[in-house]
Amino acid sequence: MIATLRRALDSDVGYSFRTSPTAIVAALIAAICVFCAVFANWVAPHNPFDLATLDLMNARLPPMWQEGGNPAFVLGTDDQGRDILSALMYGARISLLVGLASVILSVIIGVTFGLLAGFLGGWIDAFLMRLCDVMLSFPAILVALLIAGVGRALFPNAHETLAFGVLIISITLTGWVQYARTVRGSTLVERNKEYVQAARVTGVAPMRIMGRHVLPNVLGPVLVLATIQVATAIITEATLSFLGVGAPPTSPSLGTLIRVGNDYLFSGEWWITIFPGLMLILIALSVNLLGDWLRDALNPRLR
Numbered sequence: 687m688i689a690t691l692r693r694a695l696d697s698d699v700g701y702s703f704r705t706s707p708t709a710i711v712a713a714l715i716a717a718i719c720v721f722c723a724v725f726a727n728w729v730a731p732h733n734p735f736d737l738a739t740l741d742l743m744n745a746r747l748p749p750m751w752q753e754g755g756n757p758a759f760v761l762g763t764d765d766q767g768r769d770i771l772s773a774l775m776y777g778a779r780i781s782l783l784v785g786l787a788s789v790i791l792s793v794i795i796g797v798t799f800g801l802l803a804g805f806l807g808g809w810i811d812a813f814l815m816r817l818c819d820v821m822l823s824f825p826a827i828l829v830a831l832l833i834a835g836v837g838r839a840l841f842p843n844a845h846e847t848l849a850f851g852v853l854i855i856s857i858t859l860t861g862w863v864q865y866a867r868t869v870r871g872s873t874l875v876e877r878n879k880e881y882v883q884a885a886r887v888t889g890v891a892p893m894r895i896m897g898r899h900v901l902p903n904v905l906g907p908v909l910v911l912a913t914i915q916v917a918t919a920i921i922t923e924a925t926l927s928f929l930g931v932g933a934p935p936t937s938p939s940l941g942t943l944i945r946v947g948n949d950y951l952f953s954g955e956w957w958i959t960i961f962p963g964l965m966l967i968l969i970a971l972s973v974n975l976l977g978d979w980l981r982d983a984l985n986p987r988l989r
Contacts, residue, residue, distance in 0.1 A: 796865025804873025830856035914977035
């Protein structure tokens, strides 16, 4: 394990990371956010989802450094008496889960379609690219509203489960197109190279050529795009939750917390919406900075 880590740090990408203060700071911030989200059950001072521990007498308390603040609630409380700091940790878990799940599904679908379109060509390529054009004409918000309306009509008693499914499916359906087009362009270049022609001459099956030979050589741009798209997916999830399509108030994500706090923004309880907004910006900015660094690190022209 130590030897593998040492080899990774000594590689070109590892050297680029060690010599980039921006990448180090962004990775540290992202790691702290992910750690707090994953281990929220142990790190968070309170459990905001445990209704038995909530007290409406503690509702809308300011941060502890303001007059009227309570040291037990460092960042204050919301309209239901939930600790804002704890809600941020639990909410970040939901946002990260939805963002990562939707990106993973988008990568699987997009890479598969992109390989098929670029390697096989013909009517398959034309059909898949026209399908991409159609999907690009439907924003994630409209897709989410459509899926939510149909899902609630079919499953009226499965609101919470349906909400997370709507988020993941809607972001996936509009996110795979970029991976498909990226992989298709790279596959069009790779399929005419000598190693692919040699594999064809020796009788290797097309599916095996795509999986064993072409796929590893087109994953570089996909990795960079997926890193950046994680932040985009988290922001999309927050937008949908803000509109009421996403996570329910009983299991709030960062977008739900911002939507709840928006009702109290102009009444003086600014902390209810400002801190979730700052958390969202922090996560998205750190992931975007890591994506920018990874794009430059994997570009041989910049070495």
